[in-house]
Amino acid sequence: ELLSSMLEGVKCHLDSSLPHVRRLGMVVAESISSRVNTDGPVLKFQVKIVMEYMSEIPQAPASFLHLTRRPSSRAGLRPLFSLSFGVIPGASQGAFPGGASPALLADARVRVDDDLIPYDMSGDKELKAKAPVYIRDCIEVLTGSEEDVDKWEATVKALESLVRKNPAATREVSVELAKILLHLEEKTFVEGFVELRQRAQVAVLTTDPIPVAKYLTSQFYSLNYSLRQRMDVLDVLVLAAQELSYPKSHGKTKQPDAQKPCIQVLPASDSPKDWRRIVDERIKSKTRRFATGQSQVEQTFSPNEFNSVAGHFFFPLIQHFDRPLTTFDLLGEDHFVLGRLVHTLAVLMYLAVNTVAAPAMGKALLEFGWALRFHTDPYVRQGLLSCISSVLLSVPAQRLLEDVAEELLETQSWLGDVLEKDPDGDCRRLALQNLLLMENLKKKL
Known part of the structure; x- marks a missing residue:
């Protein structure tokens, strides 16, 4: 023992x-x-x-x-x-x-x-991880299994600026980067993580619009996505379309040439042919000029970048709305996502003003709205009425009468019924607004 x-x-x-x-x-x-x-x-x-x-x-x-x-x-x-x-x-x-x-x-x-006295570390500065300087390094950090939380956080915060500073490198991996950001989840608490991820997605989409827009719109109707991810796709498409549609202007302030009165000593000249120049210079020196208003701003405008990509944002979203999936049914219980989709289409239509694809988009949107005009959810009906407003504001009046004259007459009749019978006050207000737009359209013709 x-x-x-x-x-x-x-x-x-x-x-x-x-x-x-x-x-x-x-x-x-x-x-x-x-x-x-x-x-x-x-x-x-x-x-x-x-x-x-x-x-x-x-x-x-x-x-x-x-x-x-x-x-x-x-x-x-x-x-x-x-x-x-x-x-x-x-x-x-x-x-x-x-x-x-x-x-x-x-x-x-x-x-x-x-008995050892602990070292005072209150004045020490915390060493922060350096953010990657290349796009491919960001992809490795976001997809790797390395548990370096500080480096991951620095990558998320620096990704948007890297994408905008390196458009050529971004286009090489744009679809892969869009996929990573769509599935990216928060490993640790990062202040404003949702906004940082969304801004990075918008930067990737505006840098390489066509392939990234094709990927995002195809994923909206794919399986194994949450409703939150599908609505994130819609938000990113709207924000990117807004950025592309607004012309990038660089204002340069031009100060007016204000000449101060001064005393000018004219040189003696014996030639009679210089009298005109002497008189003009004397008048110019005695003339006082006053600046009126604010400084003039010279703006250099660039073409509307949304013009060439509007169809890639719009038409894939409108194609498969009536095809229910195993986990996603827009015409069934997922009517809130349907309402978000309808409002997104209205915004895209409004931003497509003066673009080549606007007439085709307007015709497709009127047909889409006609199929859902009797939906029971007021949020969806409000979106449909917003779609009609966007069509009337974005498509030229002449093209509307040439391409969708019959659809406009049917829409006008439906708007009258909504104004009289719809129980939702916002729907009645939007219906009245659309009827006034149609009246103004007739006056212009």
Whole structure:
């Protein structure tokens, strides 16, 4: 029984991370085993004792050692072990270094770490991870399994600016980057994460509109997407269309040339042919000019970039709305997403004013609205009425009468019914607005 208890103590000491505790366990084990098991083999660790007072331990009685467990005063640290010594027969205080007793030496070793004063780190600056400088490095960080949270956060914050500064590199991986951002989830708390991800998506879409728009619109009707992701696709398409449709103007303020009156000394001239120049210069010097209004601004405009890509944003969204999927049914229980889709189409139609695809988009949108005119959700009906307003404002009046004259007459009749019978006040207001637009359209013709 004594040998079994000794072996448990040896295991406890050998598992310690402190070298002197391990050495002490080996020495005590050798001493105890040599006295307990006198006839059989004894433990031999073949360890060299460095401390001078440890040379007295093998000759001491086996009962003088007591290993006590003392809890550490510091939270989070493993419990420390202290050794209390009994009185060794025949041993004097001079046998130990400095004349101190072994109990005092052991307690001093234990208290050394507890007495350390913690370093003041309040003034230290936190080292932040550097953001990647290349698009492909961003992709590796966002898709990798590396648990570097600081680097991941820096990448999310810097991605939009990198995309806009490196359009050529972005076009090489635009679809892959759009896929990553669509599925990107927040690993750790990042302030404004949703907005940062959305702005990065808009930057990728405006940098390479056609392939990215094809990918996003195809994913809107795909399987295994949440309703939140589908609405994110609609939001990104609208924001990118707004950015592309607004002309990029760089205003330069031109200050008016205000000439101050001054005294001019005219040189003497004997030639009579210079009289006209002299008179003109004198009149010019005595003329006072006053600037009126604000400074004039010269603006350089660029073409509407949405003109060539409007169809890629619009037509894929309007094609498959009536095809229910296993987890997605626009005409069924997912009518809120249908309402968002209808409002998105209205915005895209409005932004397509003066574009080549506007007449075709207007005709398709009127047919789309006619199929859903009796929908029970007022939010969907409001979106349909907004679509009609966008068509009337964006498509030239002449093209409307040439291409969709019959559809306009049917729409006008339906608007009258909505104005009289629809229970929703906003729907009635939008119907009245559309009827006034139609009247103004007739007056222009």
